[in-house]
Amino acid sequence: MSDRRRETRFRRGYDDLGLRRALSDRILPLLVAAMAFLAALAAAGAVAASSLALHWQEGAGASLTVQVPRPDEFAESGGTRMDAALAVLRDTPGIAAAQPLTQAQLRDLLKPWLGSQAALPALPLPGVVAVRLASAGADLQEAANRLSAAAPGSLLEAHEVWRNRLSALARSLQACAFVALLVVGSVAVAVIAIATRAGLSARREAIEIVHLLGATDGYIARRFAARATRLAGTGGLIGAVAALPVLLGLAVLSAPFAGWADPDHIALGQALPPALWATLPSLPLAAAVIGWLTAQTTVRRWLRRLP
């Protein structure tokens, strides 16, 4: 059996360095729990921002909408203003399809703002045409001019500009969330390092004795790291569990915008994006890893002062 394995094989609960009191099981887990809670919120922000960005990119990429006010009135060309607008659009090179939205589709589109029960016919709604571009290079300015002539007052909304702006916003939000995660991680490292150093000072005499009796640096560092790992992991678990109801609450609040059919009856498993479900259990793991690494490094560096 290797030295290392023989050294670590002990009776359960044997605490030769007295670390149970030196590394308190109250403050450290509590601080790490707070970090994990903040990390969960930051991760939720990152996931939300990235899914929004993806959504916008998929939905708004090669498409644009055209609004035709008073679609049912007659145009100069003879047909309705909607017919005239469709004719212009379908005639424009680079446009693959131009499809007017039905009343039902229009209702869906407006639901987030007006509610599902809104009496649409009472409002003077414009006709909306969804246009799919065959290529990004279509001459939209030319199309806009011809639209104004055929059905005056029509608006051509290119999504490209908005998509770019929203993507930039989403990317910035994501970057902020990652910075927040980084800061939270660094603070966790600092907190664990400070706690470990306090533990080293409190147990200086015991450490010196064990050192003189032939304990290796690795042995002493492992004793500390085991304790720090357990405490940080516990803290991470508490923080993740505490963050879960908050995230679920946010998910329910954002449900109407995420396209859920019935926000009141959502399966728990679908309430949060899979990326977030993966993140939550990884918080205690990450906390434990940070605890182990920080304690190992801090203790080994401190032990260099002993001969």
Add this chain to the structure above:
Amino acid sequence: MIVLRDSGARMVRLQGVGLHYGRAGDAGPEVLRDLTFTIEEGGFRWLLGPSGAGKTSLLRLLYLAERPTRGTLEILGTEIGGLKRDGLPRLRRRIGVVFQDFRLLAHLTAFDNVALPLRLAGRPEGQVRADVTEILEWVGLGRKTDARPAQLSGGEQQRVAISRAVVVRPALLLADEPTGNLDEAQAERLMQLLWELNRLGTSMVIATHNDGLVSRHPADCLQLEHGRLVI
């Protein structure tokens, strides 16, 4: 137990050893100067001298709590000057030390204190239990194995400290005033144990002020004065 020992090997060898405390460059006065002596395997030395002569400093060198600032120090056949830091623990585990202030771990029982070096050496728990129980019986603490140091008298703590030093059957045993808190009968009993260990091959350096003990157990002496060896 397997004890690695080259027969006739030198357990301790000092050649022109000097020691001063303080950082390199900021040389304080030397507490030990020009020490040159050898202790062969199974050798026994009384370490004598007035307080402040450097007895504790010399013992600190021998149990590898300090490295010499000058000269050559060889412990258990290993030259310490050329040894990296991570090579020291293995040597320390073969050296038993009785500290003057005992240095027991206050939160551990007498049993766990004595078991510490065995566990550090990775002995199986069954052997730990047998060895610790035996040695504690022998020093007369068989009924106090679960007591913490604070619950023991000075003499009892000293016997725990001695038990911890000898339980690994060290190749080299160093003791700083090991009879300081013992009455005459206990001191004699301890000397019998030490002679027995010495007869089995453990080399020893025992620092003491107890002249009576030295005269009853005559052996070679290392006499220190002002950091120098006078005998």
